[in-house]
Amino acid sequence: MHKLLTDSPGEKMLLLGNEAIARGAIEAGVAFATTYPGTPSSEISLNLFQISNESDLYFEYSTNEKVALEVAAAAANSGVRTFCMMKHVGMNVAADPLMTLAYVGVKAGLVILTADDPFMFSSQNEQDNRYYGKLSGVPILEPSSVEEAREMTIAAFDLSEQLGEPVILRTTTRINHSSAFVALGTIQPRNTKGDFTKDPFNLVAVPAVSRRLHVRLLENWAKARSIAETSVFNFIEGEGSWGIVCSGVSYNYVSDAIHELGIQNKTRILRLGLTHPTPPGRVKDFLTGCEKVLVVEEGEPFLEETVMAFAQKAELTVPIAGKDETLFSRLYEFDPTMVRQVIATYFGVDDTPSQVPDLSDIPEIPQRPPNLCAGCSHRATYYAVKKAAEGMETIFPTDIGCYTLGFLPPLSMGDFVICMGSSVSTSCGFSKATGKQVIGFIGDSTFFHSGLTGLVNAVYNNHNFTLVILDNGTTAMTGHQPHPGVDMANFNRSGYGRISIEAVVRAIGVEHVSVIKPYKVKKSIEAVKAAIEHKGVSVVISQEMCTLYARSLKKLNVRAFQVTDKCKNHRDCINEIGCPAFFLEGERVQIDPNACVGCAVCAQICPENAITPVKDKKAG
C-alpha cells in the first residue's frame, strides 16, 4: 500500500513537504487531480499518480497547466473535490481560465497549488504568484511549515466549498522540498461520482452573465475577507511594541531570530497564513499596539503594500518598512541569518554575526554545472544540427527541458528561451525579422504542452524555419512523467491513448517532415541538411529514449566503448561532443566504462576510428 494511504490517525511520519500536501489532499477526500509536472511541485503529483493506481482517485498528467485547470474546473463544477497542481510559471499558462473560473466558481472544493521558486533553483524566473490571488480575486493560503502544509491543504478544500470559489495554495521550494514529522489525520471518504446541473445563466460566461458574476465574486471576496479576520491561520504571537508581519517560510526565520536576539518580550508577530484577502481589522489591531513595524516576506512587497494601505485608511502613522535598499531585497530567497540581521538593524539591537571563516586563500573551485547525461540523445542531435548548419549564420531558439542545457559549451546550441513552447513561436519571429536561417528546438512533452499552437501559426503564416523535436519518450527534466506521446504500458497502465508526433505534425500541414535516429550520425546530418534546404516550415523529429529512463525501464543493455592506441589526440570527441563519460588521463582521452552507455556517437566522429567497443565488457 502507498504510505500516504496509511489509515492510522496520529501516527507520525517523516514527510517531504510535497508528500504532506498530497497526504492533506487525500485526507480531504480529494477525488480528482490534474497537473503538468514542474519542479518544485512534481512530487505532489507523483504521489497522487501512484495512489490513483491503488484507489478510485482520478489523476491525470494534462498537456499543460491551462488544460489541467480547465479539466479540474469541470470536475469541481460536477461536485467532486479536485486538486490542480503546478509550478509558479505554470500559473501563467493557466491564468486565462483562472480569471473567469473565479467568476463562475465551483460546486465542490477546488484547490490550485502554485509552487513558487525564490532563488530560481530550477526555474526561469522568481515571480511571486500571490499577485494571481489579487488579480483573480481568489483567496490564498500560505503554509509556513511541512506540518502546516498538510493542515492547510485540507482547510483549503473546506474554504473553497464555503465560498464556492477556487482557493490558491501557495508554497515555495523551502516548503515543497523540506521534510519534517507530520502527524497523520483521518482520511475522509472520497466522493468520486459527480453530477452536473445545467445552470447556463450562472455558468456560461457571456457578457450579460459575467456582469452579474463579477458582482458575486466581489461579494465572495468580502466574505473571504471576513473569514480571514478570524482564521486560525492568521495569528498574533508575543507581546511588545516592535511589530513583525510575516508569512510562509519567513515566519520560521523570524521566530528563530527573535529568540536568538533575545527580544521575545519586545516583539509581537502577526503571522498571516490566509494572506489574501488580507484582513484589515486584524492588521489594524496589530498596528495599533506597535511603535514600529517590519514586514518580512520573500519576493515582492505584497503584504507590505497592503499593510501600509490599511494603516493609511486607519490613520495610523506607525512606521512600516520591508523592502528597502537597507532592509530586505526583492531578489532571491531569505535565510535565517539575513532575517536576523535585518531585524537587528531595524529595531536597533546588537547582533553577533556568525563567524564565517575568511575564505580568500581557497584555491579556485571548479564548477560542477549540470550537464546532459552520458549518451544523452540530445547531445547527438545537437551535434548533427551543428554539422548540418556549419558555415551558415544561424539562430537557435530553444525551449524548457533537459535539452536547454545544450546551450552550454562545447555544444553551445541555444540562443533564446523564455517559456514553454516559446521556441516555435520565437522561431517565427526571428526568421521573419532577420531573414537568417533559424533552427528551433523543442522537447516532446513541451511540444504537446504548447509547441503545437506555435507550429500551427508557422504553417498558417508560411514562416521559414526548421523545428527539431527532441523526442526522448518522456518528460525527462522533472523525473520521467508521461505525456500524450508516451506508451503508458511503461507505467503498467492501460486504457490510455498514444499520439504520434509525426502524424500530428503532418496533419498540421508541415510539408517537410523527417524522423531521425540521432545515434546514426551521418544519416542524421543529411536529414537535417535536407530540412534546412526546404523553403518554409520543416520539422525533424529526433527519436531516442532518454538514457536514464531507458535504464530505469531496464531497456538499456549496451556495450561500453574505449579509446584505443590508434588515437592521435585530436580530441574531437571532447571538444565537439563533450560527453561526461570522457576524462583525461595525463594527456590521453579515456572513456569511463561505467558511465558510457554505448551510443557510439563519439566512435562515429573520431577521425582515426580509434573508439571501439570494449570486448566482453557490458555496461549499463
Add this chain to the structure above:
Amino acid sequence: MQTKRLIIVAVGGQGNLLASKVLGEAALLCGVPVRMSEIHGMAQRGGVVESSVVFGDAKSTIISDGEADVLVGFEPLETLRALNKCSRETTVITNMTPLPPFTVAIGRGTYPDLNQLQTLIQAKTKQLIAFDAVELAKSAGSVLAVNIVLLGALIKTGILPITKENLQTAIRTKTKKAFVDVNLKAFDLGFQLPGQA
C-alpha cells in the same frame, strides 16, 4: 533543546537524501525534533545535492553561512565548496575520494590538491575527520554504502543528539532490505574510525 545544524553535500547519485532520511528517522526514535531541507534541482544531471538537517527546537529548515555545527561532505571538492557554511566551531567530516567535475575531467579546470584542501579546512574549522569512505564502503560489500559509512563517522563524533542504536534501527527499517547487512557493516566501519566521542 539545543539546536544542532548539519549540512550534507554530495554529488547527485551518492545517496545524500537517503542518508538524511535515515538520520531523520533515527531522530524520531530519539524523540528529537528535526527539520530538513534539500536542494536537488538538476542534480540528476551531474550537479550538487545539498541537504540541511536541523535538530532541536528551531523552526527554520535551512542553514545560513557560518551556522553549521557539522558539515559532512561525500566528495572532497564539494566539502571545500561548502566551507562558507562553517565556522571555527564546526566539525567537518569528509570522504576523500574525488569525483572530478566534468570540467576538470576534460582539462578545463583544476581539481584542488587534496593535501592543501585538508590543511585549509583544518585551519578554518574546529576539527577535520577525513578518510577514504569509498574504500570502507567497498570492504562493507558495496561502493554504494559510502553514505552510510559517513553516517557512522558522524554519529561517532557525538555532536548530534542521536544514539548509535537508534541509527542502526533506522538503517534496518528505512534502507532497502537487500542492503541492510551491507549498510550495518558500513555504519560500523565508519563508527570505528577515530573521532571525537
